[in-house]
Amino acid sequence: MSQPSDMAAFVRIVETGGLAPAARDLGLTPSAMSKQLARLEARLGVRLLTRTTRRISLTPEGETYLARARDILLLIEAAEQDVTAGRGRPGGLLRVNTGTAFARHRLIPLLPAFFERYPAVTLDLSVTDRRVDLVAEQADVLLRTGPLGDSSLIARKIAEGGRVICAAPAYLERRGRPATPDGLLSHDCLVLRGLSRLTAWPFRTATGLQTLTVRGVATTDSAEALRDMALAGLGIIRVSAFIVARDISEGRLVPLFEELHVSEDVPVWAVTAPGRHRLPRVQAFVDFLARHAAEW
Structure with missing residues (x-):
């Protein structure tokens, strides 16, 4: 396995909460996943995770590595998308999280036109009215209305109402x-x-x-x-x-x-994590919503 693969395996273990669910997500056996983690820790010379029979937790070194690993994997994905985008339209799985009202009255009515324009994109839409952690939810885009708190995330105002x-x-x-x-x-x-x-x-x-x-x-x-x-x-x-x-x-x-x-004024924001906003499918989606905001 390559270093990026080991890095991706580690991130998936943390995000899913264990070796077994991460292995299922990546199509591997728990034994293969454990070997990837062991190889990564051996190469780095530190323990990244503390494991018990019930749970895993990040070591201080693991917390530092996780933040950098996510950034690096996003940059790799963005680079690959930039190269392949020249061969056709944006594609891949787009994960979007938004509130119930916005999904029903604004987003879902636009989806047929979006898919007609970008047929290579598939959508995983999560609808909830609770505040969510964009990174923990693995979302590409959060769509939210109203004021935003201070954040290191990237926010673009796509519409405004009353x-x-x-x-x-x-x-x-x-x-x-x-x-x-x-x-x-x-x-x-x-x-x-x-x-x-x-x-x-x-x-x-x-x-x-x-x-x-x-x-x-x-x-x-x-x-x-x-x-x-x-x-x-x-x-x-x-x-x-x-x-x-x-x-x-x-x-x-x-x-x-x-x-x-x-x-x-009630602003509507498209919020993305640094790096992920450069993905062609994310750019296409946010630009599409901004263009149609005038119709709202």
Whole structure:
């Protein structure tokens, strides 16, 4: 086996949590995988992993080697993709992670056009509303809305939208339509759990910006579930406009305080790890989304 193969085997062992699952992923036997790891450690003269019958853990040297190994493997893959891209269109497996609402309302409707343009690309789409570790999830691209924290990752803004406050006609008939923003304090306002900034709804008033901290009968960790709750008549929501645009246009939800509500900008980011952003399939995917953002 070559040095890059030993390096790739080590990274896969760490990512899958053991020799046996890594061997299955790479089409090898656990014995062959163990030999690759032993050869790598012998060549380096250090132990990279501490192994017990139940788990493996990285040594300090292993942690250092893992970070550099991932970078090197990405550069090798990018170099090979750059060379082969000249023979045809971008190809290979593209791993994308995004939230439920963005996947349903923005990404999935675009996929037929993407595959028509790039037929050599295959997609592994992971959909979750929890925060994920891009490296641990082995994703090529994370698609996220809203502000990003400080990070060494590479983020490209591909679109920008706003937020809207709305409720179902059935809810407004039952509870009445709030006449002023202050009236929201006596209504059921449904919010995303764990995001305190989204419980503070901003409005323009004669005396300046007013922020109301709202509450209601239910919270959720899913923007798509929040939309479903509003459609069921449970309360008033404030979400990214793209999530409810069709519901509003077809009358299933009614916008509130359009003139007074400060909608705020909601950026959409494509986040990649350093090195991986140069892969042709990743570049093609991110560029494709950015080109179609104007249609959103």
